[in-house]
Amino acid sequence: MKGAIRMLALILILALTSVIALQVYNNNSVPAEPLPALTLTELETRTPFDPAAIEGTYLLNIWGSWCAPCRIEHAALMALSAEGIAIYGLNWRDEIDDANAFLDELGDPYRGVMQDVDGQSVRALGIDGAPETLVISANGNILVRWQGPITVDVLNNRIYPALEREARRAR
DSSP states (O other), X not given: OHHHHHXXXXXXXXXXXXXXXXXXXXXXXXXXXXXXXXXXXXXTTSOOOOGGGOOSOEEEEEEOTTOHHHHHHHHHHHHHHHTTOOEEEEEESOOXXXXXXXXXXXXXXXXXXXXXXXXXXXXXXXXXXXXXXXXXXXXXXXXXXXXXXXXXXXXXXXXXXXXXXXXXXXX
């Protein structure tokens, strides 16, 4: 009986320690890196944007119509947009007609879309593949990077916590 009580106490202590460690991890932000200067071109028929003029925290999603994982994550981007989360798109290595056809077919979750025709912006961001999504703070710092399609796990463990931390800081 004493052994079972000790085991239960040990399990409870480990669980509590794990919860506290996760809370500390989620509340401590990784050192932010400033968003580099980007060389962008307007994507015809889409609303352009200037990263320096965006107010508030937002997501920057790097994508291409040629990218199969971009197609997979697109439903998640549409859902985030429907939640009111600001998402801006950076189209990479794409033809204008193909990029527009992609968004016409699947929907446009972006408040603004620009194109990185020569790849300089993607290189400046340190990105080597699509999709990649960045959480950008109101003061222009990259808070979180996620390479690959956005999943429920990524949303719950990376994207939403970063957005919540920034919302708390803004209050």
